[in-house]
């Protein structure tokens with residue numbers, strides 16, 4: 479595994495729309511492993527492929543230690559409720575803000591074996607789903623921020 483460089487705010491890579499993964503290759507699996515290592519090393523709870531310079535629809539999330547979630551070609555298929563909580567991003571170090579997100583989110587995605595699955599999450603996990611999936615469409619949490627917090 480290797481630690482990857484995290485793209486920072488200002489780099490136009492973060493504003494691009496990512497392409498779907500057509501075929502899961504050994505490179506895809508290495509990327510997933512490396513993204514997980516990079517995210518953990520940076521103390522983050524989510525990381526999207528464009529944040530490591532790869533414009534593909536891939537994200538990793540870990541809000542519960544030791545239980546990483548790998549998402550390939552993810553899509554939000556249901557959401558409910560509302561929450562306004564604090565959010566930050568590894569690509570925008572030092573910036574924090576309150577965003578408005580759904581409280582419950584269900585995502586459909588492919589796992590590393592290419593099998594489709596559905597996963598639901600509330601609160602922090604719901605925020606992470608929204609945040610990471612936004613990255614795949616070139617969106618950042620500051621776009622949705624209702625209030626910026628000073629560090």
Ligand code: NI
Pocket residue numbers: 566567568569609613
């Ligand atoms: Ni982020």
